[in-house]
Amino acid sequence: MERMRGDEPVLEIAGLSKTYGGRAGVRAVQDVSLTVGAGEVYGFLGANGAGKSTTIRMLLGLITPSSGAIRLFGRDLRHGQPLGKVGSLVDGGAFYPFLSGRRNLEVLAKTQGSDRGRIEPLLAQVGLERDARRKVKGYSTGMRQRLGVAAALLNDPDLVILDEPANGLDAAGIQEMRALIRSLAEERGKTVFLSSHLLNEVQQLCDRVAIIDRGVLIRESTVDELLQEEATLRIVATPLETARAVLSADWPCEIAGTALRVTAAQADAPEILRRLVAARIEVFSLAPQRRTLEEAFLAITQTETGDA
Ligand SMILES: Nc1ncnc2c1ncn2[C@@H]1O[C@H](COP(=O)(O)OP(=O)(O)O)[C@@H](O)[C@H]1O
Ligand SMILES: [Mg+2]
Numbered sequence: 001m002e003r004m005r006g007d008e009p010v011l012e013i014a015g016l017s018k019t020y021g022g023r024a025g026v027r028a029v030q031d032v033s034l035t036v037g038a039g040e041v042y043g044f045l046g047a048n049g050a051g052k053s054t055t056i057r058m059l060l061g062l063i064t065p066s067s068g069a070i071r072l073f074g075r076d077l078r079h080g081q082p083l084g085k086v087g088s089l090v091d092g093g094a095f096y097p098f099l100s101g102r103r104n105l106e107v108l109a110k111t112q113g114s115d116r117g118r119i120e121p122l123l124a125q126v127g128l129e130r131d132a133r134r135k136v137k138g139y140s141t142g143m144r145q146r147l148g149v150a151a152a153l154l155n156d157p158d159l160v161i162l163d164e165p166a167n168g169l170d171a172a173g174i175q176e177m178r179a180l181i182r183s184l185a186e187e188r189g190k191t192v193f194l195s196s197h198l199l200n201e202v203q204q205l206c207d208r209v210a211i212i213d214r215g216v217l218i219r220e221s222t223v224d225e226l227l228q229e230e231a232t233l234r235i236v237a238t239p240l241e242t243a244r245a246v247l248s249a250d251w252p253c254e255i256a257g258t259a260l261r262v263t264a265a266q267a268d269a270p271e272i273l274r275r276l277v278a279a280r281i282e283v284f285s286l287a288p289q290r291r292t293l294e295e296a297f298l299a300i301t302q303t304e305t306g307d308a
Contacts, residue, residue: 008074010084010159010191011036011059016068018054028054030215031068036193036208041185043206043223044195051215052195053090056163059193060088072159087157089165093148097137101128101147104136105154114154122150127176141168149180160184162194166201178205203227233262233269236284237276246279247272261289 011034018029029051036042046052057063059070061077072082095104105119123129126146136144145168152160165181166174182205184190196202202209203223211219219226236259237243243260244253251272252263264272266288276283 008038009035009071010038010040010073011042011193012069012071013055013059014069014071016055016058016070017066018051018058018063019066020054028215029058029212032210032212032215032217033068034210034217034220036191038191039185039189040208041181041192041194041206043202043209044193044212045197045199045202045209046195046212047197049214050197050212052197052212053163055212056088056090056161056193056195059161060086060090062090082159084158085155086159086161087152087155088161088163089145089148089152090161090163092141092144092167093151095136095144095147095151098135100133100135101139101143102132104147105150108151109154112155114156118154118156119150122153125153125180126150142170142173145169146173146177149177153184157190159191159193162192164195164197166196166198174201181205231264231266231288233264233266233272233286234289235260235262235272235276235286237281237286238284239281242279243276243281246275246281 013035014033016029016032017027020026020028032051032055034042044052044055054063058065059072059077070077072086073084075083095101096107099107102119102123105122106116108114109116109119120129123132126149128143128146128150131139131143136147139147145165149162149165152162162181165177169177178201181192181194185192194202194205206223208220208222209226210217234256235243240255240258240260244255247253247260247262251268254261262272269286269288273283273286
C-alpha cells in the first residue's frame, strides 16, 4: 500500500513528454523533470508556447503524456486518483455564462460534493462579493479569473495548480492575487504550483522556479540562487582606476560614474575586498546588485539555446 509521508514531495514529474499529433507532430513538452515539496509556492516560468499549459493539463489528467511519469502525493497518476486533494485553474475556468458567479460556485460545490459554507468566504477572499449576483457573461477577464481561483479552492485542496493566474488582471488585481496565493501557502500550508510568463510575478511570489523554453526545462532552482549567480558588485572606492587595474585580470570590470561595476559571484566578494585593501585602495562600499529575474531569464535562455 502506498502511504503519504510528511517529507515526500507533493508533486514529482519525471521525464515527462508530450507530442501532439503523432510522431511528426508538435513536441510541446520534452523530457521535463521537477519536484515540488509540501508548502512550496513553485513557479513554472516560460514564454507563450513554451509548454506550460500542456504540462499542467497532463498533471490534471486532462491529456495523456506521450511518455514519462507524474506522481501526486506519492502515487503515480496512472495508478489512480491522487491521495490528496487537488484544485486547479486552467484556461480561466469553465463557467455557465448565464448563471451568476455565486450560482456557478453552488453548482460546482454540488457536483464535487464540497461544503457550500465555503462559498461566501471564498467570494470575499477573491474580492467578488459585490459582483457575485451578476451573470458571469458580463464579467471581465479579471473577474472570471478570480472566480476561477475561488472554484479551484472550493474543495479545500492540499495542492493548488494555477495556469497563469495573473492573466487578465490589472496591477491592483495582480497585487491581490499575489497576496491571496501567498496566504494559501503561509497560513493554510497548501502547496501551490503556478505557471506564468511574467517574470516579475514569479520573482515576487515563488520560493522556487522551473524555467521552460520551447518544451525543454532549462533550469530548476530557488529564486534566490538564480538571482545571485553572476551578481554584479557595485564598488565605491578611490582611486577607481587603480581598483579596476587590480581586479580586471580576474573579473570583468567597468567604471560606471563614481563606482566600479564588477561581474562576480557574490561568494567572491571577500576576496575582492581583500585585494583592494592590499592595494591600499580606500573602499567606501561594496554591494551586490541583484539582477531581476528577467535579466537572469534572458541570460539563461540565450546561453542555453544559443539563437534567442
Ligand atoms: N491541442 C494542441 N494541438 C496541437 N498543438 C498544441 C495543442 N496545444 C498546444 N499546442 C502547441 O504546443 C506548444 C506548447 O503550448 P502550450 O502548452 O499551450 O504553451 P504555454 O501554455 O506555455 O503557452 C505550442 O507550440 C502550441 O502551439
Ligand atoms: Mg498556456
